[in-house]
Amino acid sequence: MIERTPDPAKECSPRRGVERTGNPPSRIPVRRVGAGAIIDPYDFPSVSTSKRHVSEALSMPKVLFLDYSRGVEILPGIERLCSESGILKAISRGDSVAVKVHMGELGNVTYIRPAFVRKVVDLVNKRGGRPFVTDTVTLYPGARDTAKKYLATAAYNGFVKESVGAPVVIADGGGDEGRAVAVSNAVSGCSLREIEVARGIWEADYLLVLSHVKGHMISGFGGAVKNLGMGCVTRRSKRDQHRANPALLDDPRCDGCGSCVQACPARALSMRDGRPQRDPEKCDHCGTCLFTCSRNALFWERENKERFQVYLAHAAAAVSSRFGEKIGFINFVQDVTPHCDCAAPAGRPLFPDIGILASTDPVAIDKASLDLVDKAHLMAADKRLSGPDKLGRYHDVDSLVQLRTAQELGMGRLEYTLRIL
């Protein structure tokens, strides 16, 4: 039988040292996190009536927001975002600049548009940087699980040198080319000791992280922190993080059909007493068994999904530590689908397109993106989507765990000031 508790990762508890709520999302204190009050995105700069409030606001990370509802032109808007947020300032002439972007699974159509990437590439060129557009291969079997297949899928989706204006490079080669970076365990009992940053990214002088904000089955949502922690690492490091969240068996639902055993690409499953048995040493945590089961007998448990986010934040912190100040973030909050860009299809967008954000702080930009999503008008009626943390609610997980952990690790702050362009 597939175990009900995570064996390799059981020593890692998000409860140790990291504020994590086990409460349902409706009770998550979204408006107050940590010691300070969050500045309501749409209240700034009206906070100027209090001197203390002003000084707090000035010390907070800045997030620039290109608000689509104001009828802005997007490509010039991206230029203003980059210029006024200062995210490209740390690029020196001659710097190699990794423009990290998810180029979409084959069949997915809601990834970041190549034209937006082209605009960013042009701006990097203007500053004298040497940009390349990059991503890493997938853990799961599919159309992006080798560099060759990924480049073919990227071309199908519109990511070629002629469109994005820079070479398209798969940063981890066949999935295993990386450089080890130590993981800080200062915050929780996360068992990760090191993360392999994809070689092509590790060797860059500057990392510019372009993230599509959307839902995610395990982490609730994906943004800058997820793009760093999962998107910039080798296949081995992706697997090490996913170990925190193994597929579990809901025994009464299983009819012993064996389809999951047949589908497992790692031959990690076998039938025993009419039930699938997983070999944790062989399992790559690709999720294929879970998606194969037509009876929904395999599932991810909420507590483990939140444990996964603790791992994710540790990996993200390790990746960002490689770059210090030479890192910047742009979040595209549009086509906010329930599922991520690895999914084909990813589902109908849940909200109208919101806009684009830029910041040097990955935690602040993700929190600002989530706050904007929470304020947005829902296009699809779904009772899971009322109240705060709508994307987390959709996937039955507290999606702020990754951000709280990242803040505790010193990656950035949940409090921010938002300037609307």
Ligand code: SF4
């Ligand atoms: S595919 Fe589902 S129902 Fe069939 S053996 Fe696997 S878990 Fe059980």
Ligand code: SF4
């Ligand atoms: S057991 Fe499931 S998650 Fe593990 S490798 Fe096989 S299909 Fe993938």
